[in-house]
Amino acid sequence: MDMQIISILIITGIAIISPGPDFAMTLRNSLRHGRTSGLLTALGIACGISVHITYTVFGLSFLLLENAWILNSMKVIGACYLAWIGISSFFPKTEDQTAAVTKGKPGTLTSLTAFKTGFLSNALNPKTALFFIALFTQVISPGTVLSTQLFLGLFIALGHLLWFSIVALLLTHHRLEKIILKSKRTIEKVTGACLFALGVKIFFHSN
Template identity: 45%
Template sequence: MLNIDQFELYSVAIITLLAVISPGPDFAMVSKVSLLKGRKEGVLSALGISAAISVHLAYTLLGLGLVFANNIWVLNTLRYLGAMYLIWLGVSALWPDIKNLLSKRENKTSNSTATSDSDVQSKTSSFWAGFSCNALNPKTMLFIVSLFSQVISDTTPIILELGYGIYIACAHFVWFSLVACLLTSKAVQGKVMMFKVWIERITGTLLAAFGIRLLCE
């Protein structure tokens, strides 16, 4: 029978919940996918985020997490990759407006802009969008490494550590699935089509802003 440290258990539970619900790139990604592509795609994006937790968990349990955290070049590489990915997502969402500004042409109608952008989005996988967003987020890496090195004891059995990892992944999936369901409710969806272009612009700006912030940190 496992000897579970109650303080450690509650600490992991509370810290994880606080980390999951805090706004960040994952929240912006799920919001964007859910509002523009529907509930199913939003949940798939949440599943991708949850699956990416296993990547961070794997190298942390193997002891590589501390190696990565103590080597600044690894953190910087991950930070640059994550930042460039977020900026690329943001610029992709804003590209119709950027193209119009650069060419000094009149803005196209909202319908044509939304349709062309939807065609681009339909070619991408919502699951892999969520997976990449979380896997390339250095803050998620530092959160899990810090949790397992500072909160979870060295004497904690590996089976319990795996249980913590499953809990962290499930917490991400449940929270972001709830976000996707809330944003795709009838009350919200009834207004989405009226502001679809602006939703694309706002979420694109947020994703790019998160990327720029990563580069500047």
Template identity: 40%
Template sequence: MPDAQHLLLFIAAGWLLNLTPGPDVLYIVTNSLRAGARAGVVAGLGITAGCFVHVTAAAIGVSALLATSALAFGALKWAGAAYLAWVGIKLLRAKPQGTQDLAAVARTAARKTLGQVFVGGFWTNVLNPKVAIFFLAFVPQFITPGSGNEAVTFLLLGALFNANSIPVNAGWAIAAAWMARHGAVQRGMHWLDRAAGALFIAFGLRLALTDTPSR
């Protein structure tokens, strides 16, 4: 494991990276706006579960395969792009809420769909090969070469990165849920859905246009 100074640097860098808006943050915020903080937190936990898949894959070398195989990277890239586009289209087609109690609707939706929210967050992350490449590029910088236990250290640092992402993701969820309490946000929810849908489609297109990493 790295020394205390490098470990603190690793934690700080991880927090900054998790604060950067992207498909994961957008997924958390969208679910919090529609169904409350609980749904946003669950979305974040699903995303974290997806990150553990990437960490484990990187530790056993699968991410290295994605970094060098055009076929493997391309297959996951197009699957991820299609999934993001599908999420975006669903948001674009979402119907506006009526004049009923939106808070009650949100609580009901959260109770019924938390499992679906978790699974959606999981696939949003797992189907993004850029996350796999990120872990392969970021984590080894904090591992001492030749230590003899690089794979174990990689898993431990990856687990630490994911654990540190939980409070950040929860913060996004709580902030979005707080915003949703305001009448202006509730009245404009349909347009927020459309904006989020357009962003998800844009993220999908961006992923589809990502070049295969150089060998």
């Protein structure tokens, strides 16, 4: 395998495990709604990568570089979404609280909602957008064959799915769950605050 491709794979792996909105979203949904919601969030994050793969493979990343307002719009939308999710962490839904009291289990999101929060978290994440733009416009040349670009896109998507599925599984493991349960609401609030802070930071850096 070409050394350039190997370098890209290593850089991508490091980027995937770096804490960010996707990690915070997986953490929030896993702790607040359980393992299934966490895994569906991970799947949504991996599918969100398809948005970035599409515009990079078809050359739209060059358009984004030449038209800063498009990227800035993405940043504002993503920032507002993260801030909203962060704030909602401080106000658990009534049904979630009821489920936790009556069943001793976390309230659950619908499968679609859990998937959607993961998908939007990644698709609207300007950090991921900038990473793809940098990767496909600086590291990969216009002459790079389509199969190589698609391979890298698939690797990145599967890498996200694997990593965030592991995060969800670990957070909901029965041994760790007992430890985490004691400080569950505190962790949720800290995670929510981080999401809100990320949203605010991104919003003001986009202007």
